[in-house]
Amino acid sequence: SxxxxxxxxxxxxxxxSIRLAVKGYEVEVFEANPFxxxxxxxxxxxGYRFDAGPSLFTLPEQVEELFLLAGKNPKEFFEYIKLxxxxxxxxxxxxxxxxxAEVDKFADEVERKLGEPGSHISESLRQSAFIYxxxxxxxxxxxxxxxxxxxxxxxxxxxxxxxxxxxFSTMNEANEKLFDNPKLVQLFNRYATYNGSNPYxxxxxxxxxxxxxxxxxxxxPKKGMHAITQSLFQLSKDLGVTYHFDQxxxxxxxxxxxxxxxxxxxxxxxxxxxxxxxxxxNAYKSILRKQKQPKLLLNQPKSSSALIFYWGIKRKxxxxxxxxxxxxxxxxxxxxxxxxxxxxxHDPTVYINxxxxxxxxxxxxxxxxxxxxxxxxxxxxxxxxxxxxxAKKNIIHKLNRILKTDVEPLIEVxxxxxxxxxxxxxxxxxxxxxxxxxxxxxxxxxxxxxxxxSIKNLYFCGGSVHPGGGIPLCLLSAKIMSKMIEE
Ligand code: FAD
Numbered sequence: 040s041x042x043x044x045x046x047x048x049x050x051x052x053x054x055x056s057i058r059l060a061v062k063g064y065e066v067e068v069f070e071a072n073p074f075x076x077x078x079x080x081x082x083x084x085x086g087y088r089f090d091a092g093p094s095l096f097t098l099p100e101q102v103e104e105l106f107l108l109a110g111k112n113p114k115e116f117f118e119y120i121k122l123x124x125x126x127x128x129x130x131x132x133x134x135x136x137x138x139x140a141e142v143d144k145f146a147d148e149v150e151r152k153l154g155e156p157g158s159h160i161s162e163s164l165r166q167s168a169f170i171y172x173x174x175x176x177x178x179x180x181x182x183x184x185x186x187x188x189x190x191x192x193x194x195x196x197x198x199x200x201x202x203x204x205x206x207f208s209t210m211n212e213a214n215e216k217l218f219d220n221p222k223l224v225q226l227f228n229r230y231a232t233y234n235g236s237n238p239y240x241x242x243x244x245x246x247x248x249x250x251x252x253x254x255x256x257x258x259x260p261k262k263g264m265h266a267i268t269q270s271l272f273q274l275s276k277d278l279g280v281t282y283h284f285d286q287x288x289x290x291x292x293x294x295x296x297x298x299x300x301x302x303x304x305x306x307x308x309x310x311x312x313x314x315x316x317x318x319x320x321n322a323y324k325s326i327l328r329k330q331k332q333p334k335l336l337l338n339q340p341k342s343s344s345a346l347i348f349y350w351g352i353k354r355k356x357x358x359x360x361x362x363x364x365x366x367x368x369x370x371x372x373x374x375x376x377x378x379x380x381x382x383x384x385h386d387p388t389v390y391i392n393x394x395x396x397x398x399x400x401x402x403x404x405x406x407x408x409x410x411x412x413x414x415x416x417x418x419x420x421x422x423x424x425x426x427x428x429x430a431k432k433n434i435i436h437k438l439n440r441i442l443k444t445d446v447e448p449l450i451e452v453x454x455x456x457x458x459x460x461x462x463x464x465x466x467x468x469x470x471x472x473x474x475x476x477x478x479x480x481x482x483x484x485x486x487x488x489x490x491x492x493s494i495k496n497l498y499f500c501g502g503s504v505h506p507g508g509g510i511p512l513c514l515l516s517a518k519i520m521s522k523m524i525e526e
Contacts, residue, residue: 040065043312044301046288046326049077049465051500051513052316053271057105058521060278064312068280069303071287076268077316077465078472078502079510084452087351087408088401090264091456092472094392094410095233095362097251098511099258102267105514109278117270118261120397125257126362128226129441135358136226142253153220163217163227167250170204174247179506179515182523184488206242206480213243225370229388232414234508235342235473237378239371242480251511259361263394263401267510291315291326291497298497301326312496312524319487319503320468331493339485340478341471342508343377344417344458346430350409351402351452356442359407361396365389365441377416378478383430387413389437406451417469418458427457473508474501483507489520498524 043059045052048070056066074080078092096119103113125138136152139145142164146157176193214227228238230248260266276282283303290302291313300309315322320341323332367373367388376384392410395402402408413430438446458470468474475486487504491497500516502508 041311042067042309043314044069044308044310045314045316046291046301046322047071047077047316047501048075048272048282049316049501049513050079050268050271050510051502051517052077052314053268053275054105054514055314055316055500055517055521056275056280057109057271057278058517059312059314059524060275060280061108062521062525066275066280067308067310068275068282069286069288069301069308070282070284071466072464073284075272075282075284076265078461078467079264079268081263081265082349082454084349084351084454086403087349087406087452088263088394089349089408089410089454090392090394093264093510094394095252096258096260096264096267096510097255098514099260101511101514101518102271104518105271106274109274111274116274117266119258120261122257122259122361124360125252126364127358127360129363129365130222131366131368131437131441134222136222137360138226138253140253140256145253149223153222155218155220155223159218159223163214163246164249164253166203166213166217167246167248168254170244170247171250171254173204174244178483179512180519182489182505182519184490184492184505185523204244206244208243210238210241210243210245213246214238222366225366228370229364231477232343234477235344235414235471236477237343237374239374240378240478242477245477257362259394259397261398263398288317288326290329291494293330293494293497296493297495298491312498314498314500314520316499316501318465318467318501319474319499321466333487336485336487339475339482341417341469342473342476343414344461344470344472345412345456346383346415346427346458347456348409348411348431348434349452349454349456350411350450352407352409352446352449353403353405353451354449355405355407356444358442359391359393359396361393363391363393365391365437373414377414378476381416381419381421383413383415383426385429385433386437387430387433389413389434415458417471418462419469423457423459427455468503472502474503475507477507489516490523 042065045068080091106113128136146160150157181188214224231238292300298313373384376382390412461470500520506512
């Protein structure tokens with residue numbers, strides 16, 4: 040049988056291994072870390088378990104599809120629930136909004152608490168669904184780099200609707216048109232952060248995201264986000280895929296413009312296909328350094344990064360849910376700091392993810408595991424130690440004001456993740472969470488294709504290449520890529 044080697048066991052690498060194993064390839068995965076999953080991993084500290092990176096889960100059928108491909112019943116291996124409330128939102132003035140999954144209930148809540156006509160919610164989600172219907176087939180399920188994509192009937196239908204797809208205005212402009220209350224504009228602007236972009240710059244096309252959360256649904260894997268990695272890793276091994284951990288690939292071997300294998304620990308490993316799941320920018324700097332560099336793609340601005348405090352909190356807060364947002368009083372200033380000043384605003388929007396709400400064994404009795412995160416600029420060599428110390432103080436003061444408590448004495452354990460560590464741990468350029476940012480109209484076209492145009496048998500998957508970052512898109516990148524290999 041033909042042999043494929045995969046560089047990196049991020050969620051896209053694991054998913055690619057499953058797809059190729061099902062097609063009959065002999066697959067070997069080489070991973071620099073001692074564990075699989077890359078950004079989608081977990082940490083444990085003194086009785087507290089935390090999902091290390093991603094916490095929002097949409098499009099679970101992308102995971103289930105992999106079990107079905109292997110002829111297994113996904114329900115037996117990967118269980119998840121639909122969330123009744125997508126997120127709890129808090130503002131400094133005491134306003135609290137529950138974003139109920141049921142659209143009518145959410146519209147009611149917004150009308151009661153913000154005086155915003157509920158019809159504005161349904162109109163906004165209708166527009167969001169419209170964008171999804173027209174763009175998903177084109178941008179999420181196909182390669183943008185093959186001519187067939189642009190000449191198929193879906194594409195033609197979409198050209199005719201360019202105006203309505205939000206290409207010509209920013210997300211913030213579109214939301215200001217839709218909503219009267221600035222709090223609702225802020226709530227819907229936050230969706231830009233789902234792929235590390237700036238709502239004041241990114242095209243309104245990104246209003247596709249609320250459709251995923253409301254119309255399709257927000258979910259939680261019963262065993263935590265890490266179960267996505269664990270269950271797919273197990274499936275991949277059951278299909279005969281071999282994993283090599285602590286093995287950092289040094290080079291992709293190329294002969295006569297054809298990838299013929301990899302070099303790892305000074306050994307040459309030959310293969311018919313080489314699949315790169317490592318961040319594209321750092322891949323061209325290291326394992327592909329001798330190859331032609333796609334400069335335009337490499338130089339695109341990166342998405343934002345994150346500063347996370349994993350806190351074990353020795354008290355329960357009944358007002359907190361799985362996803363909680365404490366909004367900044369000045370969102371524009373906050374994003375100017377992240378994307379223009381390369382710094383952290385003194386009043387950042389704080390996100391707290393608490394898996395122990397749904398999975399009580401993630402924290403000791405009467406305690407909670409707070410994954411406390413703010414969006415921060417990607418790493419440009421800032422004085423992070425100073426920024427982190429200031430941010431920690433500001434976050435605690437903000438939470439104290441809104442929750443009317445004193446958080447500091449409740450913190451029993453602490454671990455910190457910052458842009459520098461994200462880069463070291465997963466080799467992501469500048470510690471960006473989602474590869475390139477989507478802060479301009481052309482971003483979708485300036486991501487690396489799922490194949491190399493100059494080297495045969497070399498393919499790409501993962502959050503830094505087409506169609507983009509985030510778990511669902513990473514899984515789709517592996518799908519698009521394996522379809523190409525088949526063809
Ligand atoms: P990565 O996870 O980037 O993994 C790449 C792997 O390649 C790593 O394991 C690395 O060690 C390995 N590697 C690199 N170089 C080499 C080499 N030379 N040899 C061998 N192995 C190598 N997404 C969501 O959908 N929802 C969220 O809520 C969300 N929140 C996030 C929060 C944080 C803090 C972070 C960091 C990310 C978040 N994301 C979220 C994004 C999501 O985690 C990523 O898009 C996705 O996990 C990336 O997967 P990937 O397949 O590209 O590989």
